[in-house]
Structures are given as C-alpha cells and as structure tokens.
Amino acid sequence: MNKVTRWQIGFALALLLAALIFGAIAAFAFVFPDIGDLIPFEQLRPMHVSAALFWIISGATAGVMHYKREVFTEQGRSALQAVFFSIWVATTIAVFVFYAFRKFGGREYWEFPPILCVPLLGAWLLLMLDYFRAWRHRPTDPPLYVWMWTTGIVFFLITFIEQNLYHVPWFRDTYLREITVQWKSNGAMVGAWNQMLYGTALYLMVKISGDEGIARGRTAFLFWFLGLSNLMFNWGHHLYNVPTAGWMRHAAYAVSMTEFAFFIAIVRGFRKKLEEHRRFKHLLTYRFLVASELWVFLNLILVLLMSVPAINRYTHGTHITVAHAMGATIGINTMILLASLGFMLRVDELAASRKKWIARGLAMTMASLLLFWLALIAAGAVKGYRDVVLGMSDFQRMMQPVFEVLKVFATAGLGLLVGMGIIVRHFLAALRKASYGASA
Amino acid sequence: MRGILVTLSVLFAVYTVLVYGVGDRLDTDRANSGIRSGMRVWQERNCQSCHQLYGLGGYMGPDLTNVASLREEPRIRTFIRYGTGRMPALAVSDVEMDHLIAFLKWVDRSGTSKVPPETVHWTGTYLINEH
Numbered sequence: 001m002n003k004v005t006r007w008q009i010g011f012a013l014a015l016l017l018a019a020l021i022f023g024a025i026a027a028f029a030f031v032f033p034d035i036g037d038l039i040p041f042e043q044l045r046p047m048h049v050s051a052a053l054f055w056i057i058s059g060a061t062a063g064v065m066h067y068k069r070e071v072f073t074e075q076g077r078s079a080l081q082a083v084f085f086s087i088w089v090a091t092t093i094a095v096f097v098f099y100a101f102r103k104f105g106g107r108e109y110w111e112f113p114p115i116l117c118v119p120l121l122g123a124w125l126l127l128m129l130d131y132f133r134a135w136r137h138r139p140t141d142p143p144l145y146v147w148m149w150t151t152g153i154v155f156f157l158i159t160f161i162e163q164n165l166y167h168v169p170w171f172r173d174t175y176l177r178e179i180t181v182q183w184k185s186n187g188a189m190v191g192a193w194n195q196m197l198y199g200t201a202l203y204l205m206v207k208i209s210g211d212e213g214i215a216r217g218r219t220a221f222l223f224w225f226l227g228l229s230n231l232m233f234n235w236g237h238h239l240y241n242v243p244t245a246g247w248m249r250h251a252a253y254a255v256s257m258t259e260f261a262f263f264i265a266i267v268r269g270f271r272k273k274l275e276e277h278r279r280f281k282h283l284l285t286y287r288f289l290v291a292s293e294l295w296v297f298l299n300l301i302l303v304l305l306m307s308v309p310a311i312n313r314y315t316h317g318t319h320i321t322v323a324h325a326m327g328a329t330i331g332i333n334t335m336i337l338l339a340s341l342g343f344m345l346r347v348d349e350l351a352a353s354r355k356k357w358i359a360r361g362l363a364m365t366m367a368s369l370l371l372f373w374l375a376l377i378a379a380g381a382v383k384g385y386r387d388v389v390l391g392m393s394d395f396q397r398m399m400q401p402v403f404e405v406l407k408v409f410a411t412a413g414l415g416l417l418v419g420m421g422i423i424v425r426h427f428l429a430a431l432r433k434a435s436y437g438a439s440a
Numbered sequence: 441m442r443g444i445l446v447t448l449s450v451l452f453a454v455y456t457v458l459v460y461g462v463g464d465r466l467d468t469d470r471a472n473s474g475i476r477s478g479m480r481v482w483q484e485r486n487c488q489s490c491h492q493l494y495g496l497g498g499y500m501g502p503d504l505t506n507v508a509s510l511r512e513e514p515r516i517r518t519f520i521r522y523g524t525g526r527m528p529a530l531a532v533s534d535v536e537m538d539h540l541i542a543f544l545k546w547v548d549r550s551g552t553s554k555v556p557p558e559t560v561h562w563t564g565t566y567l568i569n570e571h
Contacts, residue, residue: 042489106483175550176464243551317495
C-alpha cells in the first residue's frame with residue numbers, strides 16, 4: 001500500500017464517522033425539534049448526506065486506485081493519485097465550511113453550492129486519466145471486476161455532468177424536464193458507484209477464494225449486463241407520480257422487474273453460499289462481504305415491491321424510501337467498503353482480541369441496522385396509510401404517530417454509531433500499524 | 441460481449457435524447473425570470489431538506505408540489521415568513537417571497553403529486569394523461 005492510499009483510507013474512515021455522528025444528531029433533531037434550535041435540521045441533513053456520499057465515493061476510489069495497480073501490473077508511484085486526492089480532500093472540506101456558513105446549493109444529494117462541482121469534476125478527470133493510463137497494461141480478456149470498475153468510473157462522470165445540466169437554462173425551462181433530468185442522473189449515479197463497489201466485492205471474493213472463475217464465464221457477465229441495464233433505465237421509479245410521458249414510467253417498471261432474476265439467483269444459490277460460509281467465515285473480510293449480500297437480498301425485496309407503481313403510490317414520499325436508501329448505503333455499500341478497507345489494512349492479521357472486537361462491532365451494526373430499517377418501513381407504512389388511504393390533510397396530525405415510530409429509528413441509529421464506531425476504531429489501529437510497517 | 445456493451449450504450453444514448461427532448465411534451469409552461477429566481481431562493485435556503493416536490497426531498501415538512509392550489513396565498517406567505525414549531529422562520533425578503541410564490545405556482549401548474557386511484561392500471565402501472 002502506498003502512502004496516498006493510506007491517507008485515502010484514513011480520510012474515508014473519518015467521513016464514515018462524521019456521517020454517523022451527523023446522522024444520529026439529525027435523527028434526534030427530526031424527532032425532537034428542540035435539538036433543531038441548536039443546529040437547524042436544514043444544516044444537519046446536508047452534513048449527514050454529504051459525509052455519507054463522500055465516504056462511499058472516497059472509499060470506493062481508494063480501493064479501485066489501489067487494486068488496479070496489481071491488476072494492471074502498474075509500476076512506480078502515481079503522482080496523479082496524489083493530485084486527485086488533494087483536490088478531493090480540499091473540496092470535501094470546503095463543502096463542510098460552506099454548510100457551516102449556511103451556504104447551500106439545495107439539490108438533493110448535492111446540497112452544497114454548485115461551484116464546488118468544478119474541482120470535483122477536475123479531480124474525477126484526473127482519476128480517469130490515472131485509471132486509463134494504466135488500462136493499457138490491463139490483462140488480455142479482463143475479468144469482470146475490471147469491466148465493473150471501468151463502467152462505474154465512466155458512468156460516474158456521465159451522471160455527474162448530467163446532474164449539473166440544470167445550469168443550462170433549457171434544462172430547467174419546464175419543471176417536468178428539470179425534475180426528470182435531476183432524478184435520471186441521481187438514480188443512475190447510484191448505479192455507477194454500485195458498479196465500482198460490486199466490482200470490488202467480486203475482486204475480493206476472487207482473492208479470498210482463489211477462484212478466478214467467478215469473475216469470468218457467461219452467467220457472471222449476463223448478470224452484469226442486467227445490472228447495467230438497470231443502471232441505465234431503472235431510475236424512473238423516482239418519478240412514477242410525475243406526469244411525464246407514460247413510456248418513461250412503463251419502461252422503468254418493465255426494466256425493474258428484471259431484477260427478479262437476481263432474486264431467483266440468490267435463492268437458488270443459497271446452499272452453495274452456506275458451504276462457502278463454512279469455509280471462509282473465520283475471515284473478517286469475508287464476513288463483511290456476506291453482510292453486504294444479506295442486505296442485497298433484504299433490500300431487493302423492498303425494491304421489487306417499490307418498483308410496482310401501484311405499490312409505490314403508498315410508499316413514495318415516505319420513510320420507506322429512506323429505508324431503501326439506508327439499506328443500500330449502509331447495508332450494502334458500507335459493508336463492501338469495510339470489507340475492502342479491511343482487506344487493504346489486513347485486519348485478518350490483527351491480534352485476536354482486536355479481531356474479536358471488530359466482529360462484535362459488526363454484530364452490533366447488523367442488529368441495529370435491521371431495527372433501524374424495520375422502523376423506517378413501519379414509519380413509512382403509517383404515513384402512507386394516513387396520507388393516501390385516509391387522505392389526512394393536517395400535516396402535523398398525520399405525522400404524529402410517525403414521529404413516535406421514528407423514536408425507535410433514532411435509538412437504533414445510536415446502535416449503528418456505537419457498532420461502527422468500534423469497527424472504525426480498530427481499523428484505525430490497523431492503519432497506524434500499516435503506516436509504521438511501510439516506513440520502517 | 442463487446443456487442444452487448446455497445447448496444448446497451450447506444451440504447452442509453454438514444455433513450456437519454458428522448459427523455460430530454462420529448463419526456464416533458466405535456467408541459468409547455470416555460471419558466472420566466474421570476475420563477476427562475478424563485479427556484480434559486482428555494483435552493484439557497486435548502487427548502488428541499490425538509491420539503492418534497494413530487495415526493496422527492498426531505499420528510500420533515502409536507503410535500504409542496506400543490507401547496508399553491510391547496511392553500512391560500514397569505515397563509516403560504518405567513519408560513520414561510522414566521523414558521524411554526526418545526527418549520528423555521530426563514531428571513532426571506534419581500535422580493536424573494538414573491539419569487540418563491542411564483543416558483544411554487546409554476547410547480548403546481550406542472551401536475552399533481554398525488555396519483556388518483558382511477559389512474560392505476562391492472563398491470564400495476566399508472567396511466568396519467570394517456571386516455
């Protein structure tokens with residue numbers, strides 16, 4: 001591991017902690033408005049969202065930039081990696097400074113002033129330059145994870161630019177176009193970072209099992225194409241209730257139903273998975289990967305339901321959407337990232353007592369996340385019922401029982417903070433060791 | 441392999457052009473400069489951290505897609521100016537307030553956020569503006 005990678009890992013872990021802390025405070029501020037008097041919710045929420053988003057992207061890029069050196073048999077150091085990372089860190093810090101001064105850009109996911117998108121774009125282009133320079137040394141007939149990283153990186157650029165098209169007046173000329181393009185790009189961007197992360201998970205599984213075959217072969221590639229089609233065309237579920245042209249709705253609905261194939265594949269592969277689990281469960285890296293797979297399964301059930309417009313009618317605009325987002329970003333993305341950072345940090349070679357603590361942290365995280373997720377679904381169901389079925393118009397009255405359920409959610413959020421806090425603490429210890437090891 | 445990848449990419453490009461070009465064909469209501477300023481105020485005050493438009497945004501406050509037709513204008517102005525228990529009083533100037541109202545009216549004219557039950561088709565999709 002080179003020095004820049006070490007910094008990248010440390011920075012990503014710091015963002016994870018920040019996301020958890022801001023998230024926990026925001027959750028309590030949501031339920032108890034008095035807390036909002038100290039730090040207003042419209043300030044807390046972007047801090048939480050941006051920390052989480054930058055955690056995912058920083059962690060994903062740290063992994064890909066590191067692994068590609070081995071996969072593309074890259075020699076020497078890459079100055080581009082350092083330049084990319086410096087711009088990335090400086091911009092991320094600027095985002096929080098702007099929030100502190102209540103300067104917002106007010107776009108979902110990208111709530112900071114849009115001027116900061118300029119350095120982010122520059123940094124991404126440098127990352128791509130670094131990646132595609134090494135691409136020349138790719139193995140002939142590259143394994144699937146290389147394709148996944150590559151499409152993830154390219155689609156991140158495309159969707160990032162698309163997300164900023166609203167600066168061109170034509171794109172916000174009608175409200176329907178403005179909201180459509182905004183959610184087309186946001187929806188696909190999530191698919192883009194998932195490509196980077198699922199690629200990383202596959203790479204790690206190859207490393208753990210020693211079986212290159214899982215990253216080759218027709219079935220693996222077919223499922224990848226299915227995932228890619230969903231990235232490209234499945235964002236429409238955000239917009240089911242927006243009166244755009246009907247084909248957009250029908251296409252999204254049809255494409256999202258192809259995700260049943262993933263569901264069937266998971267169910268059919270269950271027995272093999274158990275066997276694999278027996279072989280590798282002593283490895284922490286593997287356990288994080290399995291945790292992510294469990295969340296893929298749970299979230300898939302939710303996604304399949306939400307993707308039916310007739311059901312979406314009750315869930316859209318409720319905390320069920322948040323449950324989906326949290327299942328994906330914490331359950332799937334964060335677990336893969338912890339597997340990846342843990343792999344780079346060789347946490348499986350730590351002292352037994354540290355490993356035990358990490359395992360405890362993981363167990364606590366999983367239990368809290370399940371409660372957290374179920375509470376959000378319950379809160380969403382209550383709101384959906386009162387809003388759509390009962391048609392209540394007094395907002396505060398409609399929300400009253402929702403806030404009660406959300407107290408469970410906020411409490412479970414504390415469990416997440418403690419569970420992941422334990423993991424991060426021991427990861428940081430491994431990071432310190434790694435840096436001493438390299439400089440010695 | 442490459443064939444599938446290229447086909448998918450071409451489809452994506454064509455689809456993107458269609459979405460940009462004709463996805464909003466029913467909406468002919470172009471934004472004027474007041475509406476655009478209102479949108480800017482909406483963004484700079486981060487209203488979407490608590491409010492949704494078409495169900496997208498934060499959940500602390502209500503969906504405001506159709507607030508302009510559901511509520512009287514003075515009530516909307518009062519809410520924005522003075523806030524309530526959970527809605528903060530946001531010091532917006534009179535001009536900003538006018539622009540915000542123009543923006544909310546424009547959003548309201550683009551359609552309704554709630555999907556009426558009769559538009560739900562037996563296949564599970566909605567038929568909005570299609571019959």
